[in-house]
Amino acid sequence: MSHPNKKRYDAIIIGGGHNGLTCAAYLARAGRSVLVLERRHVLGGAAVSEELHPGFTFSVCSYVVSLLRPHIIRDLNLAAHGLSILPLDCSFLPLPNGDSLARWGDAERTRREVARFSQRDSECLGEFGLAMTQLCRFAKRIIDEPAPDPTSLDPRQWKQLYRLARQLGGDPTDLRWLHYKLLTMSAVDFLDLWFESDTLKAPMSVSGIIGTFLGVRSPGTAYVLLHHYMGEIDGAFRAWGFSKGGTGGVSMAIARSAEAFGAEIMSSAAVDRVLVHDGRASGVVLQNGDEIAAEAVISSVDPNRTFLKMVGEEHLDADFTRSIQRYKLRGSSGKVNLAVDRLPEFSCRPGAGPHLQGDIAIAPSIDYLERAYDEAKYGAYSKRPYLNVVIPSLVDPSVAPPGKHIISCFVQYAPYDLKEGAADWPNQREAFGDAVVDTLAEYCPGLKESILYRQVLTPWDLEKEFGLTEGNIFQGELSHEQLLFLRPTAGYANYRTPIDRLWSCGSGTHPGGGLMGAPGELAAKTLLQSREL
Amino acid sequence: MPVPTAFHPRTAALCHSLSWKEWSGYHAVCSYDSCHEREYLALRHAAGLIDVSPLFKTELRGPDAARLLSTVTVRNLEDLAVGRVTYLCWCDDDGKVVDDGTVARLDEQRYRLTGNGPHYAWLHRYSAGYDVQIEECTDSTAVLALQGPLSRDILAAAGVAAIEKLRFFRCMSAKLGDLPVEISRTGYTGDLGYEIWTAREHALPLWDRLIEAGAPYRIEPAGLHAMDVTRIEAGFVLCGVDYFPAHHCLIDARKSSPDEIGLGRCVELDREPFVGQRAIRKERERAPQWRFVGLEIDWDDYERLFANYGLPPQVRSGGWRDAVPLYDRRGRQIGQATSGAWSPLLKKNLALATVAAVHASVGERMQIEVTAEYERKTVGATVVKLPFFNPARKRST
Numbered sequence: 001m002s003h004p005n006k007k008r009y010d011a012i013i014i015g016g017g018h019n020g021l022t023c024a025a026y027l028a029r030a031g032r033s034v035l036v037l038e039r040r041h042v043l044g045g046a047a048v049s050e051e052l053h054p055g056f057t058f059s060v061c062s063y064v065v066s067l068l069r070p071h072i073i074r075d076l077n078l079a080a081h082g083l084s085i086l087p088l089d090c091s092f093l094p095l096p097n098g099d100s101l102a103r104w105g106d107a108e109r110t111r112r113e114v115a116r117f118s119q120r121d122s123e124c125l126g127e128f129g130l131a132m133t134q135l136c137r138f139a140k141r142i143i144d145e146p147a148p149d150p151t152s153l154d155p156r157q158w159k160q161l162y163r164l165a166r167q168l169g170g171d172p173t174d175l176r177w178l179h180y181k182l183l184t185m186s187a188v189d190f191l192d193l194w195f196e197s198d199t200l201k202a203p204m205s206v207s208g209i210i211g212t213f214l215g216v217r218s219p220g221t222a223y224v225l226l227h228h229y230m231g232e233i234d235g236a237f238r239a240w241g242f243s244k245g246g247t248g249g250v251s252m253a254i255a256r257s258a259e260a261f262g263a264e265i266m267s268s269a270a271v272d273r274v275l276v277h278d279g280r281a282s283g284v285v286l287q288n289g290d291e292i293a294a295e296a297v298i299s300s301v302d303p304n305r306t307f308l309k310m311v312g313e314e315h316l317d318a319d320f321t322r323s324i325q326r327y328k329l330r331g332s333s334g335k336v337n338l339a340v341d342r343l344p345e346f347s348c349r350p351g352a353g354p355h356l357q358g359d360i361a362i363a364p365s366i367d368y369l370e371r372a373y374d375e376a377k378y379g380a381y382s383k384r385p386y387l388n389v390v391i392p393s394l395v396d397p398s399v400a401p402p403g404k405h406i407i408s409c410f411v412q413y414a415p416y417d418l419k420e421g422a423a424d425w426p427n428q429r430e431a432f433g434d435a436v437v438d439t440l441a442e443y444c445p446g447l448k449e450s451i452l453y454r455q456v457l458t459p460w461d462l463e464k465e466f467g468l469t470e471g472n473i474f475q476g477e478l479s480h481e482q483l484l485f486l487r488p489t490a491g492y493a494n495y496r497t498p499i500d501r502l503w504s505c506g507s508g509t510h511p512g513g514g515l516m517g518a519p520g521e522l523a524a525k526t527l528l529q530s531r532e533l
Numbered sequence: 534m535p536v537p538t539a540f541h542p543r544t545a546a547l548c549h550s551l552s553w554k555e556w557s558g559y560h561a562v563c564s565y566d567s568c569h570e571r572e573y574l575a576l577r578h579a580a581g582l583i584d585v586s587p588l589f590k591t592e593l594r595g596p597d598a599a600r601l602l603s604t605v606t607v608r609n610l611e612d613l614a615v616g617r618v619t620y621l622c623w624c625d626d627d628g629k630v631v632d633d634g635t636v637a638r639l640d641e642q643r644y645r646l647t648g649n650g651p652h653y654a655w656l657h658r659y660s661a662g663y664d665v666q667i668e669e670c671t672d673s674t675a676v677l678a679l680q681g682p683l684s685r686d687i688l689a690a691a692g693v694a695a696i697e698k699l700r701f702f703r704c705m706s707a708k709l710g711d712l713p714v715e716i717s718r719t720g721y722t723g724d725l726g727y728e729i730w731t732a733r734e735h736a737l738p739l740w741d742r743l744i745e746a747g748a749p750y751r752i753e754p755a756g757l758h759a760m761d762v763t764r765i766e767a768g769f770v771l772c773g774v775d776y777f778p779a780h781h782c783l784i785d786a787r788k789s790s791p792d793e794i795g796l797g798r799c800v801e802l803d804r805e806p807f808v809g810q811r812a813i814r815k816e817r818e819r820a821p822q823w824r825f826v827g828l829e830i831d832w833d834d835y836e837r838l839f840a841n842y843g844l845p846p847q848v849r850s851g852g853w854r855d856a857v858p859l860y861d862r863r864g865r866q867i868g869q870a871t872s873g874a875w876s877p878l879l880k881k882n883l884a885l886a887t888v889a890a891v892h893a894s895v896g897e898r899m900q901i902e903v904t905a906e907y908e909r910k911t912v913g914a915t916v917v918k919l920p921f922f923n924p925a926r927k928r929s930t
Contacts, residue, residue: 108555109534109558119654120657122654127780130781172785
């Protein structure tokens, strides 16, 4: 039943993912009337929990939390709205030769484990951690502010750059050099600065390729490593956790906070297009034909979808259109979610030990990871992919029936563009799922027999179901040419768009993807400062 | 999760207090009784037996071992004779201390380096081009510290030949019955004492024999709490408490040069290049900013402070290591006391401190923060000469 919504809002936010909701909460907190429109029946976007199988609540896409900015948790009072993060203590790496490596929060225990592979590396972990902490302190300044544009002549931008430069200037020289190395090196080369053991470097390097169509030896991946290291829980870097009730718990807490500030949230409300008159956005049209008017429209969906599908080329100039068309999405990962009737048993370390309560990496060597990438480069999913596996039900029993478990497998590589074409993914989906289960089952015999339910998400599914163009989990690769003042494209990094009163606030804006909330927060703050609202 | 040392079956059976702490990834006894006092008194009046196996150890073998150690540490070890031990520290390129420990020359081409932290990787940083094998042997070598005035008699009673000839900071191979051991005339208590090193598999018989031979001499197993009081009386700096290893410091202000932590005497500056040499030389041209000193806290002042609240003076049982600020007469902060203890032997309230160099002369007066009845106050303290406790037997044969 379609009836026009007569109310005129200060702001309409397209997309009820964590960034859209964060933006809504900050605007509502500032007293603006806000409406969030979510296409799906459930809120959260890629940060969503769904009961896909009776009794099993899955973090369907995003599955661990750490980058969520601590000040957003405080500003939006998320703990009071139900946010609860259960920390992960261990990173476990089973190896094909029956050995394994577990890295723990306990530094001495980790040193002892790593020493079995390299005494030297075991003693360098502290120094590496120290260097990363120092790099994070600087990077934190960058992700918590809109990206300054060094090519701009605006004195305000220069002031911000000057402040950053001063902080960098306060660092010792070798640390400043390290910043530049981080921006240019590959994850593996960067780790080579400290470590010699392939067994240690392989699972560490994968943080550099998550969501990126690059290999661990590709230049530029060292930065992505840091991006994942910046995770912070209660002030400690490199801390990851599960959200109680699944990752959707984060989105729901933000949604409740936004509503408490007065925002309205509508699900099953798919936006068809943005209303643009004379280069100015005035509202949206839903797929059911309803028109809703607003002073400003803020899109949290990716730049490709926002501009090419919801705005339309007719409202954009050709150069801008081309730059959005060239914006690199090219999803590289998939997800396999399993409901199982028993805990998987790793033959290299049997039993339900605490090593299963963190993340489990299938990344036995750097060559293994590169070979996985090789297949993807030529348009096939990796037959033996990198997996990042978690069993959240071990830490949060609320997500599965007693004694039963959820296994979440993040899978890389699964290129959006198969050599048979992206549209062939539905034909290859189950074979891809089999490759993932087979890979894991090599380490956990009996896994296949324990599976009660399996969900396979390919980049194609991420696009069709979650609206992530080309299945890119970060709404655009975290590569240097589309980061900072170049995200999503030069001249429009400040959450503004070429359309007046149309703003963006998704992961396709600075500082990028991950369950951070920073783009949503910074977009809201920039919009409020602009006095356009 | 800490792991047990080789002596764990014996120490665990005796540790009635269940008071343990983690020491470099191992379980270590804090005190066997609920209070460390009996163990402390044994260390000063009879002998205490301390499991110090978690001490990090590497062995260096080969023709270039001495040359590598001379390059990495602040001492020239090329003229260290076989059977000698020396105390030293090592620095980073900026001349800031990474760790301190001992080097023992066990044989013509065999050296043992000990430290508070792991140092295998640190040695490897500089070992390219040196003909030397470096072996991490923390876990494979079990170590007991037998410390106290009767420690020599106990070793003699245990059948160690010629123990009375082993001089201060010397080491020798020996047999304890049929157990092959190495004995060094060293320790961390500032007293007559020995450290006994053996292969892991000999740990339990070694313990048993020393306890048996020591029984008539009133030997006591002692924990870290008792040892901590003795090391403060001895004025020994502790890495991670009184200073921090430079390669783990987030900020430069946390780092210290050898001169700033009282280890300047270890530095042999004018010789072949070594790590940190240039920076130490440069610092000496300007004089170091900080000094490591011993403080005696005024007892009358202290008693008066507590009396104001109607309380008797409260001193903590054992050593403390939560740093407190130090002030000059005008209330400006001039440093911090990083650890301290009431000395039952000296009847003095002692602290080890890092203070601005201008305030470091013996006799200098300052104020130290003391909390009495939840209120932060200050009492007077005086810089005194270290060590606080320096018995003649400490250096005796």
